[in-house]
Amino acid sequence: MSESISQEIVVKVSRLARLNLTPAEIERMTSQLAGMLEHFRDIDALELSTVEPMTQPYPLQNVLRDDVEAPSLDHDEVLSQAPSTESGRFRVPPIIGFDV
Numbered sequence: 001m002s003e004s005i006s007q008e009i010v011v012k013v014s015r016l017a018r019l020n021l022t023p024a025e026i027e028r029m030t031s032q033l034a035g036m037l038e039h040f041r042d043i044d045a046l047e048l049s050t051v052e053p054m055t056q057p058y059p060l061q062n063v064l065r066d067d068v069e070a071p072s073l074d075h076d077e078v079l080s081q082a083p084s085t086e087s088g089r090f091r092v093p094p095i096i097g098f099d100v
Helices: 007-016 023-044 075-080
Strands: none
Touching: 007 023
């Protein structure tokens, strides 16, 4: 069964992401996302059982610096610039339960 993405799904996801898309942008995003899903279906159709999984195409070695403590901003000064604080932390609007 071949599923396709609809404009309703794009509108719902854009609302969840708090994006204000114009009708033209919704149409363009629907088309682009449908193309991406089709590409993923093409990849899913490939026989890859003998291909070794990898995380990088080239061997890499992480170059990490030493953890050095450095001066930073004053906690109270930073919080004094916030629009809203609570219990010594930034207060942000809730996003869980956002109805679409």
